[in-house]
Amino acid sequence: MINIRELRQKDPIKRNVEKDLEQVENSPMDPPEAYAESTVEKVPYEKMPKHIQELMDEHNAAKLKLNDFEKALTQFKEQGYKLDNEINRIFTEFFEFFDNNLLEHNYKEERKLFPLLTEKLITAGEHSNGPEKHTAVDIMEDDHVKFIQLGSLTFNLIGLATRLKDFESRMVTFDFAYETGRELIELLRLHIFREDETIFPLAYKLISEEEFKSLEK
Ligand SMILES: [Fe+2]
Ligand SMILES: [Fe+2]
Numbered sequence: 001m002i003n004i005r006e007l008r009q010k011d012p013i014k015r016n017v018e019k020d021l022e023q024v025e026n027s028p029m030d031p032p033e034a035y036a037e038s039t040v041e042k043v044p045y046e047k048m049p050k051h052i053q054e055l056m057d058e059h060n061a062a063k064l065k066l067n068d069f070e071k072a073l074t075q076f077k078e079q080g081y082k083l084d085n086e087i088n089r090i091f092t093e094f095f096e097f098f099d100n101n102l103l104e105h106n107y108k109e110e111r112k113l114f115p116l117l118t119e120k121l122i123t124a125g126e127h128s129n130g131p132e133k134h135t136a137v138d139i140m141e142d143d144h145v146k147f148i149q150l151g152s153l154t155f156n157l158i159g160l161a162t163r164l165k166d167f168e169s170r171m172v173t174f175d176f177a178y179e180t181g182r183e184l185i186e187l188l189r190l191h192i193f194r195e196d197e198t199i200f201p202l203a204y205k206l207i208s209e210e211e212f213k214s215l216e217k
Pocket of ligand 2: 059083105106109192195
């Protein structure tokens, strides 16, 4: 059984978001325990139903975009927050991908896989105890909300900083945008890891072939 409370406590990003961004003790860039191997049995990609394979393909595409965005963001900071054409292009591409592909992917999960999986998890007793039955799917849905917050914050801070005339205010705002962007990158990576390693194998275990077929419609 996956321990939801543990998953919540072990979420380094959630802990950090709750703190002042300037005073992060445990860097979200280095969450040692968060990437611990899943307790759910691995399922090879080839064995996964088509619906899950598509979601995994979309994760792979997102990981590539994240790598590009991370490189550009690091370079941007290293060159004293000078926005050149190349960095501008990568930032624009990333936020376009974020709006057009990533949010659509999350919506697909929320509309199709997650409701059915929640039902299955509750039936299987894989939920928290207490008046409300929480499952691992709730954590994934919370993440989806955080992506929107962090994504729009990063985007808006970059936009704001470029319009600031005062050098110091501009640098402080870019710094804040940088931190928020890093946090978004790490949260997205961890989220993809958890879906690929825990949520999708759980879905494979609990959802029948016919039920998956009905999700594909
Ligand atoms: Fe997701
Ligand atoms: Fe996903």
